[in-house]
Amino acid sequence: MTEAIDPAQLWLGACVGAQVLVVLLSVIQANAYHERSLLLHAAGTLMGVVVVQVLLGRHALLPPAVFLLVPSLAGLQLLDLVSHAGGLRQGRRWLLATSAVVLPLLAIAAVYSVWAMAAGMVLWTSVVAMLLARAWRQSQPWIWWLPPGLLALGAAGFHLAVHDAPFALEDAVLVSALLAGWSAVTFVGTGWRDRIFGETRVRLQARNTVDPLTGLGTPLVLIDRVLAARHLTRRYGHPSVLMVVSIDNLGSIATEFGLEAAESAVLAAASRVRESLLRDGDVAARLAQARIGVLAEGVAPGQASATVAGRILVAGLKEPLPVAPSEFLHFRIVLAQVPTDDIPPKVLLQRLNARLDQEVRDASERRIVTLDADEILS
Numbered sequence: 001m002t003e004a005i006d007p008a009q010l011w012l013g014a015c016v017g018a019q020v021l022v023v024l025l026s027v028i029q030a031n032a033y034h035e036r037s038l039l040l041h042a043a044g045t046l047m048g049v050v051v052v053q054v055l056l057g058r059h060a061l062l063p064p065a066v067f068l069l070v071p072s073l074a075g076l077q078l079l080d081l082v083s084h085a086g087g088l089r090q091g092r093r094w095l096l097a098t099s100a101v102v103l104p105l106l107a108i109a110a111v112y113s114v115w116a117m118a119a120g121m122v123l124w125t126s127v128v129a130m131l132l133a134r135a136w137r138q139s140q141p142w143i144w145w146l147p148p149g150l151l152a153l154g155a156a157g158f159h160l161a162v163h164d165a166p167f168a169l170e171d172a173v174l175v176s177a178l179l180a181g182w183s184a185v186t187f188v189g190t191g192w193r194d195r196i197f198g199e200t201r202v203r204l205q206a207r208n209t210v211d212p213l214t215g216l217g218t219p220l221v222l223i224d225r226v227l228a229a230r231h232l233t234r235r236y237g238h239p240s241v242l243m244v245v246s247i248d249n250l251g252s253i254a255t256e257f258g259l260e261a262a263e264s265a266v267l268a269a270a271s272r273v274r275e276s277l278l279r280d281g282d283v284a285a286r287l288a289q290a291r292i293g294v295l296a297e298g299v300a301p302g303q304a305s306a307t308v309a310g311r312i313l314v315a316g317l318k319e320p321l322p323v324a325p326s327e328f329l330h331f332r333i334v335l336a337q338v339p340t341d342d343i344p345p346k347v348l349l350q351r352l353n354a355r356l357d358q359e360v361r362d363a364s365e366r367r368i369v370t371l372d373a374d375e376i377l378s
Helices: 007-033 036-056 062-067 069-081 089-108 113-133 142-162 171-209 217-234 252-259 259-276 301-317 345-361 372-377
Strands: 240-247 283-288 291-299 331-337 368-371
Touching: 007 036, 007 089, 007 171, 007 217, 007 372, 036 062, 036 069, 036 171, 036 240, 062 069, 062 089, 062 113, 069 089, 069 113, 069 142, 069 171, 089 113, 113 142, 142 171, 171 217, 171 345, 217 240, 217 283, 217 291, 217 345, 240 259, 240 345, 252 259, 259 291, 259 301, 291 301, 291 345, 301 331, 301 372, 331 345, 345 372
Parallel strands: 331 368
Antiparallel strands: 240 291, 240 331, 283 291
């Protein structure tokens, strides 16, 4: 006959398994999205598993000492979670001192005194409650998940503080269940918070890297790519070409058909310039209302003039504008090889734009102008 399994042991295994699962999910998500708060949560949850193991070992004063390290890590995670909230400098200092200094010292003292556990939990609970109250309005809606979890963590701590050793199996089951509840709801709240802030970071990054009107890159992106292209030229000798494309007849389109037609022409110009690029490594960025910067990597000025620049000119004349059937896009292009000298990319763009202004003033018939090294460096 097989011996019946104690239901308490099943509950204990389920709670510990849930904590281990949260540890794995936290580590995976933290590595995927570079979230430090989830790594701290994984460390705190793993320490909770160690607490359960120590309880089963029936040590007298060791479980309270080990347990104090769980709220210590939870407090450090809470610091990271409320880092966005303003007006909490003093509260953060209190929580940092409590979690990083006081609780580890009390954990050592708990090996010798049963009162250290209670003192640590009272202090930590008070500081956390104060910080949550001040950060509440600035942390909606994800912060709703934190109080239940922190209450469960506090309840587990106070249960160990008021019960004398040795601890029974029922104590281990209760503490493990409370720790599993804290770990699960805190993981959900942390993941929700990280998703909200991650989406905000993506929007800010998109605003800095993508032009909202045309969908092309921004000057910041173009400058970064020029610096990278210069490094490749120095290291491998691969030339790259920087060019500025101007929509010559944008002013006449705006005068004859209105500003909406001019805006539509800018969108069409951006689309045709993008389609004219030879490879995925090339980048186009909107510099001004009627000008677009283009970086063509791996080509010399002569090749870029015959291929990329020529394709852009042809694309403008390929078909008329949808909003102005009698108008085509007339481009004018000035280009130069990216020099290996330490000239700031902004200066290169300024010199290309200055030469383009001169070509427009002189009403030059040339549609593609190539600057040599002396002209671009002078």
